[in-house]
Amino acid sequence: MESGYVTTPFGRRPMSLGMLASQQLAETIEPGMKRSKWKLFRAICEARPALGVTDRALTVLDAILTFYPDDEISEEKGLIVFPSNAQLSLRARGMTPATLRRHLAVLVEAGLILRKDSPNGKRYARRDRAGAIGEAFGFSVAPLLARAVEIESLAAEAIADRELLRVTRERLTLCRRDISKLIAAALEEGVSGDWEGISAMFRALLARIPRVATAEDLAPLLDEMGLLRAEIVNMLERRIKAKKIDANESQIEHHKQNSNPDSLYELEPSFETKQGEKAAADNEPNAGPSDERRLKQQKPSGGMSNKAGGAADPGAGPGLKSFPLGLVLQACPSILDYGPGGSIGNWRDLMSAAVVVRSMLGVSPSAYEEACSGMGPENAATVIACILERGGHINSPGGYLRDLTRRTERGEFAIGPMLMALVRANGPTARHAC
16 A cells, blocks of 8 residues: 555444455555556456455446546556545445445455545545645555456456356256157157156256256256256167168068079078979088088978987977087188187077177167077077178168068078088188187
């Protein structure tokens, strides 16, 4: 402060430690420091809640700053203003004297201004012979300059908090709209799900939104609504994928046949007569005698043949016979990577690997269950292994598997030719089972 000593208030107003602290702070202004009074006032308005002042008190501070002669506050130009109560009341939008005194006390208590009272409590300035102000009594704006950095920091935080609250409110509004309309769409489309429970959960979240909320209040609610929206979207996406699979399956019958006689994707009918069986065996140059016998043993509707001296495989479907695991792995070595520990030593391992591959290929659980029922679990796993081996050429593995299941039920599909074609395609470098 200009006086360099402690001043106490005039009349019955008491002195306080807060006033003393404000006076000491006002004496710590850095040399040469200056601030635009109106920019600093706007920063005070932004930081008003943190500073503990009211909007009416800011009106009084605005009026006080109009009496400061320059746009920039600095020690060189003086820090005391000395308006009369009448003039101050006029510039404070006609505020009554009692109200004016009350809000002046608020500004002093908040540490934004200081009183420098004269011996008689009047506000005035003494000038020298040259007209320069020698000593003035009134209100000191030195605390504004001393706390300028603090005020600007509080204002920046307030602006950031307000922006965060705005963005959070916007996101919450969008999330509420999305959830409401997605639930309505699900109900209109007849999507299966506990939509009544989801709607009740949504209403409970809405009831928790406070009338006057901060960003901290809304953040957890926004997180919970985001999770609810994500769950609803997942349910609707599963419905869309199911519709796409059904559409692909409806188009599978319109696929053109491949003219390549060695192609795996042309479903080969099972053999009607023994002459046909012999012809199929003769056309397999790489098949051994035992493989040829197995091809002959497979019949479209006669169930499992027992020619080899063993009982019929209980896991095979009504028109298919399961083949040796070694032959399956020779034809489909890619399935080995998905077995437990990266290897397949028995049929259980193969079926476990098929479940993993089924999910990876996008084959629905229902399609795989139908294949297990129609072909038997071993044969269904074998077909999944075959699809994986040549999966790059199959547009819809799920539709392809369903079509094979239907043809199996009609006795029009045999796994033997499919396996032998893959054995030939893999050649002598194919991997074998451990």
